[in-house]
Amino acid sequence: MVDIATRVYNHKWKIDPIVRSLIDTDFYKLLMCQSVFRNKPDTHVSFSIINRSTDIRLADLIDEGELREQLDHIRSLSLARGESTWLRGNTFYGKRQMFRPDFMEWFENLRLPPYYLEQRDGQYELTFEGRWPEVMLWEIPALAVMMELRSRAVLERLGKFELQxxxxxxxxxxxxxxxxxxxxxxxxxxxxxxxxxxxxxxxxxxxxxxxxxxxxxxxxxxxxxxxxxxxxxxxxxxxxxxxxxxxxxxxxxxxxxxxxxxxxxxxxxxxxxxxxxxxxxxxxxxxxxxxxxxxxxxxxxxxxxxxxxxxxxxxxxxxxxxxxxxxxxxxxxxxxxxxxxxxxxxxxxxxxxxxxxxxxxxxxxNDFRGLVPDDGLAPFSLVCKAVSANGRPTVKLSDNPMKAMGPEDEIARYKRVFGVGEQVAREVVV
Amino acid sequence: MVDIATRVYNHKWKIDPIVRSLIDTDFYKLLMCQSVFRNKPDTHVSFSIINRSTDIRLADLIDEGELREQLDHIRSLSLARGESTWLRGNTFYGKRQMFRPDFMEWFENLRLPPYYLEQRDGQYELTFEGRWPEVMLWEIPALAVMMELRSRAVLERLGKFELQxxxxxxxxxxxxxxxxxxxxxxxxxxxxxxxxxxxxxxxxxxxxxxxxxxxxxxxxxxxxxxxxxxxxxxxxxxxxxxxxxxxxxxxxxxxxxxxxxxxxxxxxxxxxxxxxxxxxxxxxxxxxxxxxxxxxxxxxxxxxxxxxxxxxxxxxxxxxxxxxxxxxxxxxxxxxxxxxxxxxxxxxxxxxxxxxxxxxxxxxxNDFRGLVPDDGLAPFSLVCKAVSANGRPTVKLSDNPMKAMGPEDEIARYKRVFGVGEQVAREVVV
CATH class of the missing domain: 3.20.140.10 (nicotinate phosphoribosyltransferase)
Known part of the structure; x- marks a missing residue:
C-alpha cells in the first residue's frame, strides 16, 4: 500500500532540509558553548568556512539559492521540547544535569544569528559574526550543509539503480x-x-x-x-x-x-x-x-x-x-x-x-572514494573556524604546518611565543 | 509516518508466500502448455524435483511444514483477471493472441494438482502426477519455492545490518x-x-x-x-x-x-x-x-x-x-x-x-557466492523434470553426461538409438 498521506506530506516541503534540529551537532559544541556562556559570553567572534581543497569549486557545484534556503532553514530552528528534556535529563559521561538550568534556558530561546554569504573564485565565503556562544553553534550545521549539498549536486546526475x-x-x-x-x-x-x-x-x-x-x-x-x-x-x-x-x-x-x-x-x-x-x-x-x-x-x-x-x-x-x-x-x-x-x-x-x-x-x-566517476564524492577538507575574536585575528599552528591558520605575521609571533621549531608537513586528506 | 494499516495487514499473513501468481513462471512453460493442451492433453506424467547438489541437504535446512504451506498456497492460486487480460491481449514475439481462447478458458479455471512430499536421506522427494498440461505448470513454482526457502533458512541467522x-x-x-x-x-x-x-x-x-x-x-x-x-x-x-x-x-x-x-x-x-x-x-x-x-x-x-x-x-x-x-x-x-x-x-x-x-x-x-560464511547461499543445481509419461520412464542425455537422466538401461537404449558416442563431462555448476 502507498501511504498517501506521507507522500502528500513529503511533497509539501519546500526544501528537503539537511539540518532539522539544533542538536544535530557535535556534543562538544554544547559543552564548550556552556563553558563560553559562563566564562566569555560577550566575546565578539567571527567564524568562517574555509575549503582547504581549493580544487573543489563549491560555488560551481552548489546553487547559491539552495544553500541560502538550507541556511535560512537552520535559522528557523529552535530547540524542541524533547531535545531540551534529553539534554536536561540525560546522563552524560556518567553525570546528571551536565547542562545547567541557566544555560538550558538560554539555549531554549536561541535562534542562530545571521550569516554572510558571497562567492569568490568559485568558492563560497560564508561567515558568521556575533556573540561567541551563538556564533559557535553555526560551525557544525554549516559544514554539514555544505558537505551534503555537494553530495546532492553530484548524486543529481545518477539514475535510480545507479543510486541504489x-x-x-x-x-x-x-x-x-x-x-x-x-x-x-x-x-x-x-x-x-x-x-x-x-x-x-x-x-x-x-x-x-x-x-x-x-x-x-x-x-x-x-x-x-x-x-x-x-x-x-x-x-x-x-x-x-x-x-x-x-x-x-x-x-x-x-x-x-x-x-x-x-x-x-x-x-x-x-x-x-x-x-x-x-x-x-x-x-x-x-x-x-x-x-x-x-x-x-x-x-x-x-x-x-x-x-x-x-x-x-x-x-x-x-x-x-x-x-x-x-x-x-x-x-x-x-x-x-x-x-x-x-x-x-x-x-x-x-x-x-x-x-x-x-x-x-x-x-x-564519508568514504565514498572511488564510487562515482572523477571521484566526485570523495571527501574533502572543509573547516569552519573562529577567525577573529574582539577584532583580533585568531591563529592555529597545530602539529602539522598544513593545518596552520591565521595571518602570516601572527603565525610567526605565535611560533616565537610558543617556541615552535621545525614541523613535519603531513598531507591533509580530510 | 508509519502506515499502520499496511503494518497490520502484513501481520495478517499466515505465511509470506513465495509464489503469488500462476504467471510467476517461465513464458515457455505457457507456450509449451498450450501446445501440450492441444496435442497431448491426456498424457499422464510425473514430474520430480531432483537435487543434483546432494551435499546440500535440503530436508535439514528447510522445515517440512513451511514447505507444505508454500506448496499449499500455490495450489490455492488461480489466474487473476488482469493476468488473463495480459495473456489474452498482449503481443508476444510480435504476435497478437498467442494464446488461443480455448486454452485461456482452461487456464482461467485451472488449479494446480496435488503434490507428494517425502523426506529421504536429507532430501525432499517432491513429485507431481497427473495430466501433463496441469502437472507441467508445477515445475517453476516448485523450484522457486525450494530455492527461496533455502535462502530464507540461511538468512534467518543474520542481523538487520548483516542482511542489508x-x-x-x-x-x-x-x-x-x-x-x-x-x-x-x-x-x-x-x-x-x-x-x-x-x-x-x-x-x-x-x-x-x-x-x-x-x-x-x-x-x-x-x-x-x-x-x-x-x-x-x-x-x-x-x-x-x-x-x-x-x-x-x-x-x-x-x-x-x-x-x-x-x-x-x-x-x-x-x-x-x-x-x-x-x-x-x-x-x-x-x-x-x-x-x-x-x-x-x-x-x-x-x-x-x-x-x-x-x-x-x-x-x-x-x-x-x-x-x-x-x-x-x-x-x-x-x-x-x-x-x-x-x-x-x-x-x-x-x-x-x-x-x-x-x-x-x-x-x-542467484549469484550470492562468497557472501555468507560457508558459502551457504551459493546457488545449487536443483531441477524439476518429467520422469515418466504414461508409466514409462523418460530419458535425457544432453551434451553433457553429468546432466543425463533416466534408468541406466533406458539411457543405454537411447544412446544406441540416437547414435550418441563418447561425451565430454562438464561440471554442472548451476
Whole structure:
C-alpha cells in the first residue's frame, strides 16, 4: 500500500532540509558553548568556512539559492521540547544535569544569528559574526550543509539503480571496515563524523551499522541528535576554538603563552573524569606539554588531533612518565585522519601501554572514494573556524604546518611565543 | 509516518508466500502448455524435483511444514483477471493472441494438482502426477519455492545490518556485471533466472537493474509476472520436456528416433519466426542435426543448453552451411551456465558470424557466492523434470553426461538409438 498521506506530506516541503534540529551537532559544541556562556559570553567572534581543497569549486557545484534556503532553514530552528528534556535529563559521561538550568534556558530561546554569504573564485565565503556562544553553534550545521549539498549536486546526475548501487557499495565498504575492526578485542571507537558526513541519513546508517557490527566496542557518537534517537552515548570534550579565541584575546605575549592553560583551568573547574581531556596541539604539542602546570598531568587523558599520531602518543606517554603518572591509567584519544589501517596500527602499538580510544570521522561517515566517476564524492577538507575574536585575528599552528591558520605575521609571533621549531608537513586528506 | 494499516495487514499473513501468481513462471512453460493442451492433453506424467547438489541437504535446512504451506498456497492460486487480460491481449514475439481462447478458458479455471512430499536421506522427494498440461505448470513454482526457502533458512541467522550489507554486496556484484556487459554494442541478453532465483524480490530487482543499466541490450525476461509488471518482453520458446515425453511415449525404436522431430513438427504448425528455435541437445546435438529433416534448417535459430557452448555454436553454424543456409541470418541463443566472462567470450567469438543472444539464468538471479560464511547461499543445481509419461520412464542425455537422466538401461537404449558416442563431462555448476 502507498501511504498517501506521507507522500502528500513529503511533497509539501519546500526544501528537503539537511539540518532539522539544533542538536544535530557535535556534543562538544554544547559543552564548550556552556563553558563560553559562563566564562566569555560577550566575546565578539567571527567564524568562517574555509575549503582547504581549493580544487573543489563549491560555488560551481552548489546553487547559491539552495544553500541560502538550507541556511535560512537552520535559522528557523529552535530547540524542541524533547531535545531540551534529553539534554536536561540525560546522563552524560556518567553525570546528571551536565547542562545547567541557566544555560538550558538560554539555549531554549536561541535562534542562530545571521550569516554572510558571497562567492569568490568559485568558492563560497560564508561567515558568521556575533556573540561567541551563538556564533559557535553555526560551525557544525554549516559544514554539514555544505558537505551534503555537494553530495546532492553530484548524486543529481545518477539514475535510480545507479543510486541504489552507489549506496550498496558504500554500505559494503563500511561493513568491510566494521568486520576488520571486530577482531580488536579491547577496541573503543566513536563516531566523530558529523562535520564531514556525506549526508545525515548516511551518518545515521553508519552509526546503526556500528552498533550492530561492533556491539560495545562502539562507544557512541559525537552527534547529539543521533545519540538521542538511538539511546547511545554522546561523546566529545573540547576543541581548538577555546584556546584559539582565548589566545586572540590575550593582551601581551605572556598572556598569550598562558592562554591555552587558562582554557583548561576554566574547564577544570567545570568538569571532571573523562571530560578532562587535553587537546595539546593548538600551538604545538611539545611546547604545550613541556610548559604545562603540574595539575594538568592529573587529567584523565589527551586527544591527538594532528601530526604523526604515534609520535603524539609517545610524546604524551613520555610526558606522563616524567610527571610521575602511570600512562596505563591514562586515556589517549586518536581523532585525526583515521581509517581502519591506522586504527589497527595504533591499536597494536598502544593497546596495553595506555587506555586508548578512537574518534573516527570523515572516513567513517564519508568514504565514498572511488564510487562515482572523477571521484566526485570523495571527501574533502572543509573547516569552519573562529577567525577573529574582539577584532583580533585568531591563529592555529597545530602539529602539522598544513593545518596552520591565521595571518602570516601572527603565525610567526605565535611560533616565537610558543617556541615552535621545525614541523613535519603531513598531507591533509580530510 | 508509519502506515499502520499496511503494518497490520502484513501481520495478517499466515505465511509470506513465495509464489503469488500462476504467471510467476517461465513464458515457455505457457507456450509449451498450450501446445501440450492441444496435442497431448491426456498424457499422464510425473514430474520430480531432483537435487543434483546432494551435499546440500535440503530436508535439514528447510522445515517440512513451511514447505507444505508454500506448496499449499500455490495450489490455492488461480489466474487473476488482469493476468488473463495480459495473456489474452498482449503481443508476444510480435504476435497478437498467442494464446488461443480455448486454452485461456482452461487456464482461467485451472488449479494446480496435488503434490507428494517425502523426506529421504536429507532430501525432499517432491513429485507431481497427473495430466501433463496441469502437472507441467508445477515445475517453476516448485523450484522457486525450494530455492527461496533455502535462502530464507540461511538468512534467518543474520542481523538487520548483516542482511542489508548482504544485499548491498549482491547488488554491487550484479551492477559490476552490468557494467562489464555495457561495452558489448550488439548485446542482447534476457533474464532466464526464475527457476534458480535467490528470491522473487531479488529477481525483480535484477530485472529492473538490467533495464536501467543495459537499456535495449536487455531484451526481456522469461518470467511472465515480471514482464507484465514492468511492461517488457516475455521471452522463451520450448524445453526438453517436450522431446522427453514424446520419446517416452514412442512405441518402437523407430518412433523413438523420430520423436524429437515430431515435437518440432507440432511446434512448426503452431509457431513461426523467432519462436522457431531448435533445442537440439536432448539426445545429443550432433546426431540430432545430422538426421534432421531439411525443413528444420529453415527455422530461425538454435538454443545451446549443454556441452561446450562454443563447440555447440560451431556445430550449428557448420550444419546451417551444409544445408545451404546463411548462419548470419540465424539466431543462436546461449542459455547454459552463463556468466559475464563466458558471455564476453561467446560474444567475441560469434558476434557477426550469427545473430546471438543470451538467456542468463542462475548467475544473474542467484549469484550470492562468497557472501555468507560457508558459502551457504551459493546457488545449487536443483531441477524439476518429467520422469515418466504414461508409466514409462523418460530419458535425457544432453551434451553433457553429468546432466543425463533416466534408468541406466533406458539411457543405454537411447544412446544406441540416437547414435550418441563418447561425451565430454562438464561440471554442472548451476
Amino acid at each position: 548501487v552507489l549506496y550498496a557499495r558504500a554500505m559494503t565498504k563500511l561493513w568491510e571496515k566494521v568486520e576488520r575492526l571486530k577482531p580488536l578485542d579491547q577496541l573503543k571507537v566513536a563516531d566523530f563524523g558529523t562535520r564531514r558526513r556525506h549526508s545525515f541519513l548516511w551518518q545515521d546508517w553508519c552509526v546503526q551499522a556500528m552498533m550492530e557490527g561492533l556491539g560495545n566496542k562502539f562507544i557512541g557518537t559525537s552527534n547529539c541528535l543521533i545519540a538521542m534517537r538511538h539511546d547511545i552515548e554522546a561523546i566529545g570534550t573540547n576543541a581548538h576554538e577555546l584556546p584559539m579565541v582565548y589566545a586572540a584575546l590575550a593582551e601581551t605575549d605572556d598572556d598569550l603563552r598562558q592562554a591555552p592553560y587558562k582554557v583548561l583551568a576554566d574547564w577544570h573547574e567545570e568538569h571532571s573524569g573523562n571530560l578532562r581531556i587535553i587537546l595539546p596541539d593548538t600551538y604545538g604539542t611539545e611546547g604545550f606539554l613541556r610548559n604545562a602546570p603540574d595539575w594538568l598531568a592529573g587529567w584523565t587523558g589527551i586527544r591527538i588531533d594532528s601530526g604523526d599520531p604515534a609520535e603524539g602518543a609517545e610524546t604524551a606517554i613520555r610526558w606522563w612518565q616524567e610527571r610521575g603518572e602511570d600512562p596505563r591509567q591514562k586515556l589517549i584519544i586518536f581523532s585525526d585522519g583515521l581509517d581502519v589501517d591506522l586504527i589497527h596500527d595504533l591499536y597494536d602499538r598502544f593497546q596495553g601501554r595506555a587506555k586508548i580510544s578512537f574518534g573516527w570521522g570523515t572516513l567513517l561517515t | 550489507v548482504l544485499y548491498a554486496r549482491a547488488m554491487t556484484k550484479l551492477w559490476e556485471k552490468v557494467e562489464r556487459l555495457k561495452p558489448l554494442d550488439q548485446l542482447k541478453v534476457a533474464d532466464f533466472g526464475t527457476r534458480r532465483r535467490h528470491s522473487f524480490l531479488w529477481q525483480d530487482w535484477c530485472v529492473q537493474a538490467m533495464m536501467e543499466g543495459l537499456g535495449n541490450k536487455f531484451i526481456g525476461t522469461s518470467n511472465c509476472l515480471i514482464a507484465m509488471r514492468h511492461d517488457i518482453e516475455a521471452i522463451g520458446t520450448n524445453a526438453h520436456e517436450l522431446p522427453m515425453v514424446y520419446a517416452a511415449l514412442a512405441e518402437t525404436d523407430d518412433d523413438l528416433r523420430q520423436a524429437p522431430y515430431k515435437v518440432l513438427a507440432d511446434w512448426h504448425e503452431e509457431h513461426s519466426g523467432n519462436l522457431r528455435i531448435i533445442l537440439p541437445d536432448t539426445y545429443g546435438t550432433e546426431g540430432f542435426l545430422r538426421n534432421a529433416p531439411d525443413w528444420l534448417a529453415g527455422w530461425t535459430g538454435i538454443r545451446i543448453d549443454s556441452g561446450d557452448p562454443a563447440e555447440g555454436a560451431e556445430t550449428a553454424i557448420r550444419w546451417w552451411q551444409e544445408r545451404g543456409e546463411d548462419p548470419r541470418q540465424k539466431l543462436i541463443i546461449f542459455s547454459d551456465g552463463l556468466d559475464v566472462d563466458l558471455i564476453h567470450d561467446l560474444y567475441d567469438r560469434f558476434q557477426g558470424r550469427a545473430k546471438i543472444s543470451f538467456g542468463w539464468g542462475t548467475l544473474l538471479t
